[in-house]
Amino acid sequence: MNQRKKQLLSGLRSIARMGETAVVAAKAGIKYATEQPNQAQLMRETFEELGSTYVKLGQFIASTPSLFPREYVEEFQKCLDQTPALPFSYIQQVLAEEFAGQDLNDIFQSIEEKPLASASIAQVHAAVLKTGEDVVIKVQKPNVETILYTDLGVVHFAAKMFERIVPKVKFASLSDIVNEIRVRMVREVDFIEEAQNLEDFKQYLQASQNTIATAPKVYHQHSTRRVLTMERLYGVPLTDLDVVKKYAKDPSQVLIGAMNTWFGSLMMCPSFHADLHAGNLMLLRDGRIGFIDFGIVGQLQPEVWSACMKFMDALQQTDYDNMAKYMLQMGMTDQNIDTAVLSEDLQRLFSGVLLSDPQELLSTKPADLNDIMLDIVGVGERHGIRFPRDFALLFKQMLYFDRFMRVLAPYTDIYADNRLQMLHDIEPASKLMH
Known part of the structure; x- marks a missing residue:
């Protein structure tokens, strides 16, 4: 009944x-x-x-x-x-449904009524477990x-x-x-899958012996499809330079560490964080870089990322023939492509002001980078090349990194810095994760 x-x-x-x-x-x-x-x-x-x-x-x-x-x-x-916060009574209702048969007071010592964040699918509240650990609870909104x-x-x-x-x-x-x-x-909307994304990332950090980054611990015994209970990380966003300087002597090194960690995950992890904006990346008090909120992830074949990097390298060398070759490797097509014609189209696209100094390609404004991506996609479409959706997620993250650069390293060409490893010479994810 x-x-x-x-x-x-x-x-x-x-x-x-x-x-x-x-x-x-x-x-x-x-x-x-x-x-x-x-x-x-x-x-x-x-x-x-x-x-x-x-x-x-x-x-x-x-x-x-x-x-x-x-x-x-x-x-x-x-x-x-971002959406208006729901009353705390709704959150209590979901928690009571998900932990039916259990007294919430036996799980949580306290839950803050004011949310830390409220988005379309879930609301996040700070809490303390009965055992004393500081946590955040991601609670799915009713009827989602x-x-x-x-x-x-x-x-x-x-x-x-x-x-x-x-x-x-x-x-x-x-x-x-x-x-x-x-x-x-x-x-x-399946937080069990999000918990697995988190575990995969933490396993990648361990496998790659990465000690500069971390992600929240998941409390699986207090998590369900609609409730995700995680360790609370305390830190500051990478968009506040003055505060970042309190915890790091070299802000540019923090950014490079974050980027190296993320680039490594493209090839070593089953999925990559596809929404790493200022709210999801922080510098912790102990100097480590915290990655949070793994609800949106992408999946990329290592050979696609390799082709992306080779495409960018060919662009900086103004080698349009190789650009055409690697564009084919990045995308998907069921047509016979004339790479010579594709090369000519790419040359017309990139032969303007932008390439007066090819090294400045990735130092342009985010809006310009977005236009570049759309132009590349447009050229591909005319030749019957379709890019996987994760290619766009990848490029969106590059735009996020561009914004971090303008705050943390405004006078440094990060992409020319030899500390940056965009293409890791490593074992594929399938070997490292099993």
């Missing part, structure tokens, strides 16, 4: 969600008909109003330039994932899974209808794209 009641409630929530979606979509339709706003902007604002699933969908669009028009890719990079599956059902239906109306959908089947979104988003 209890199970049937849960199913009934879930069904009612799904119906309510579809009604809510219809109302928001209708409002957007009226606004479009009466005001004729920018389509990409209206779509982004509508997605943000629809909440968690659509925010994540917008972020997918922003990080997949090989599948979506440039205007939409750029607009959805503004998609915000129901909303997720309902929304993706609506999106999948719409994609199928669109495919019937427009059979020649550009680049890929829309239903395949929706399925890719579904797989990634379902993973993000």
Whole structure:
């Protein structure tokens, strides 16, 4: 009876969600008909109003330039994932459901009511375990899974209808794209998988004898699919130079250590941290670099990263023939590519002001780097080359590092620094992780 009641409630929530979606979509339709706003902007604002699933969908669009028009890719990079905090009573409700049969006072000595962070899928609270350890609790917001599956059902239906109306959908089947979104988003709401991502990273640090970085310990006995309890790390963000200087004599060394750790994970770890912004990377009080929040990860074949690095090296050498060769290795295609023509296209793309000094390629502004990525993708598309989504995640992280450089090493060419190891000569992940 209890199970049937849960199913009934879930069904009612799904119906309510579809009604809510219809109302928001209708409002957007009226606004479009009466005001004729920018389509990409209206779509982004509508997605943000629809909440968690659509925010994540917008972020997918922003990080997949090989599948979506440039205007939409750029607009959805503004998609915000921060949401108003839920009342603490909701968090208590989820904790009570997940730890049913246990007294929460037997697990937690205290839980701070004010959250440390609140995003579309989860809210994070500081707490102290009964055994005395300081922890953070990542708690999934109520009904997120129901909303997720309902929304993706609506999106999948719409994609199928669109495919019937427009059979020649550009680049890929829309239903395949929706399925890719579904797989990634379902993973993000499964905190057991996030806990495994954390364990993989910590195992990589141990295997590579890396002592300059760390990640939170997971308390598996106090974690479920909807609750993740982790060690609390105390530190400062890498975007506050004055505070960083209190814990490190050479801020640039901190950044290089973080980058070397991340670059090594591309080849040694089953997945790489794909959202390493200022909130997820910190300098701890003991001088180590803390990596947190492994909800969004990417997976990259070592040969793809190797080809990326060789492509960048060829670009700095203005060797367009090799650039064309390595671009093919980075992407995917079922066509016979004329590398000579591709080489000519790349030369036209990069023969402007940018290459007046090739060494300055990776020292340009983040906005310029983003344009470079979109231009590279555009050239690839014209030749039938599709880049894996993780290529965009990779490049997005390079933009994050660029922002860190401007704070921690504004007068240093980090990419020319011999302390930086972008391509590690190491055993592949499959050997190190088993």
